[in-house]
Amino acid sequence: MKIFLQFLGIILFVSCIDEKEVPTAVIEVDQKVIGKHIERLASDEFLGRKPFTVGETLAVNYLKDEFEKLGLSPGNGDSYFQDVPMVEITGTPSEHMIISGRNTEIKLDYLKDFVATTNKPVTDVGLEKSELVFAGYGVVAPEYDWNDYEGIDWKGKTAVVLINDPGFKSGDSTLFKGNEMTYYGRWTYKYEEAARQGAAGLIIIHDTEPASYGWNVIESGWTGARLTIESDLPLLEVESWISGESAQQIFDASAMKGQDYKSLSRNKDFKPTPLDLNVSVSVENNIKKDVSKNVVAMITGSEKKDEVIIYSAHWDHLGVGKAIDGDSIYNGAIDNASGTAGLLAIAEAFKKGETTKRSILFIALTGEEQGLLGSAFYAENPIFDPKKSVANINMDALASPGKMKDLTITGFGHSEMDEYAKEEALKQDRYIIPDPEAEKGYFFRSDHFNFAKIGIPALYASGTYEGFDKSIEEVKKLNTYYNINNYHQVSDEYNSETTNLSGVKLDLQLFYAIGLKLANDNYFPKWYDRSEFKAARE
Structure with missing residues (x-):
């Protein structure tokens, strides 16, 4: 019915346009x-x-x-x-991303398990035992009455978020736009929003279907020299992806162990949840x-x-x-x-x-x-x-x-x-x-x-x-x-x-x-x- 009404609106709109004369040939x-x-x-x-x-x-x-x-x-x-x-930034991340806390230490391998970069034009950046907080899909969307960052002072913290947006594969066409990706589902938005919130870092959990590409694309696309524009907008210390398998390791060791974090993230009442874990990773940059x-x-x-x-x-x-x-x-x-x-x-x-x-x-x-x-x-x-x-x-x-x-x-x-x-x-x-x-x-x-x-x-x-x-x-x-x-x-x-x-x-x-x-x-x-x-x- 919505599609029919939309096309009906188009037809009516076009009918109104046709009544006007275009003065230029x-x-x-x-x-x-x-x-x-x-x-x-x-x-x-x-x-x-x-x-x-x-x-x-x-x-x-x-x-x-x-x-x-x-x-x-x-x-x-x-x-x-x-x-x-x-600015051309050629970054060399540390060999490992270290997840620590709760009497555990998880050592993730560069490229195999994670990638990390930065748009900050400085020679050395990093996260040192930055507190990890799960922030659902990392979305702030007033028109949907949705805020995955609400209630947390994000200074010095690193958000962990899912790729795409809550509507994807939800079975609910009224949740965001259902399977159609909104702006809030793009990885670029997620880094921008985390920076606006004052976070130090952001980790996106890779998942092939909602991302629409495999981990191999992350490996090839997030290595080597990257160009960015000089900007006055806020920037994260570290922008990162981790594999789905690595994410599961982290959640199994976290304060959310046993919880279905993906399903929880589709709930409008979801609130960001500290994982009681920290992350450490660094990036050395060559800048031109x-x-x-x-x-x-x-x-x-x-x-x-x-x-x-x-x-x-x-x-x-x-x-x-x-x-x-x-x-x-x-x-x-x-x-x-x-x-x-x-x-x-x-x-x-x-x-x-x-x-x-x-x-x-x-x-x-x-x-x-x-x-x-x-x-x-x-x-x-x-x-x-x-x-x-x-x-x-x-x-x-x-x-x-x-x-x-x-x-x-x-x-x-x-x-x-x-x-x-x-x-x-x-x-x-x-x-x-x-x-x-x-x-x-x-x-x-x-x-x-x-x-x-x-x-x-x-x-x-x-x-x-x-x-x-x-x-x-x-x-x-x-x-x-x-x-x-x-x-x-x-x-x-x-x-x-x-x-x-x-x-x-x-x-x-x-x-x-x-x-x-x-x-x-x-x-x-x-x-x-x-x-x-x-x-x-x-």
Whole structure:
């Protein structure tokens, strides 16, 4: 019934929109322009577009020059660049994490049982017999009347929390959002919240199903050099994961021995519980600081210059790395030369039309592959007032085997951007569907997420499910092949003879049409009541 009412609301909303006239003609997004820019950005010349390399210099200057050729103005005062100060931290954790107390000592092995790191740009950090407190899912969500940190002075203490959020596999669709992961389920949120609460450290318990990846991903993703942005936000001394087996060892030795800590954590009345154990672990850091760049360009509105529609895509990829069959350049054609080319193609379409009432901002973001860093920096240092930023349309990894019947919206149900997408999809004889794997939290894994965090309604969508001339099964097989063989591999390259861009063009045409409508309207799309981002807008 809820789904029916939501779609009924969409239909009624669309009917109201259709009564308005759009004063600016719709221009065709040029497919040849899309291909030209993908081919150039994904060429070996750009060396995989990694921040702090020659590849970055080539990529950001190329984008700046192309925006300038189109006649776009600088988007950051008199500059096409927004400097993004970053810190590269290469941490070496202690060989063991020691859990002590209650006449016991548990020695966890690095990588096998735990990983540990920090975003603090200091040479030595650590926890020395820091008191362990189990904090359920580590969630503070006023809209759900939920607070896993309540009643504890967290100074000097280390929280132990579960991954995902209370709704996952609860069998209760009204508990948070049921199986659909909310923002509160992401590991990034959990570290941020623990720091806000004043904790010294946080340990996340790994579990493959609610995390949506195995321990091997933790091992590979939490070792070596990591980039972060310089920030005034509170930071933990140590951010850590432990394996599920290690967690069970700890609980068996703790004051909660014999209790079903997972079930207890789903209860709204749960309160953080001291484990009567301590943790000791340290990290030695090698620190390097540098500055990367977001590229920002704009078309100034004729009437409401300070109200902006933001198009975003990340320009960066993985650079030069491990050679495979003699090829060491990770070109990132789909991820994300495609979205970056989309910025330029949509900008060109807008320049061919009449000037819109509101301004249009195009931002090519750095550091997405390192943790959405360019968009995180913009969110902390916005060039335009977030309350006057009408919406964000984000483009990441646009690829399809041809024109698609569907428009899959990642984060469907968060905001009225769904309705705008629905209206334009119908004009293309397409249908919209929610992300079929919403439990994996893909909404929180691309740059639109950081715009959402500061209250800007965001759309992240593309055709990924069913083609006009390819079945659901055929499309699924092709998507699976890409994820296994090309995603983050040297094989993510562009071939003008074999790459079909008709589906990419269809998506970009839809994104352009949505922006065009918003840019000539007075309305600000709203977050739905059930979205965790509504409060930030208000």
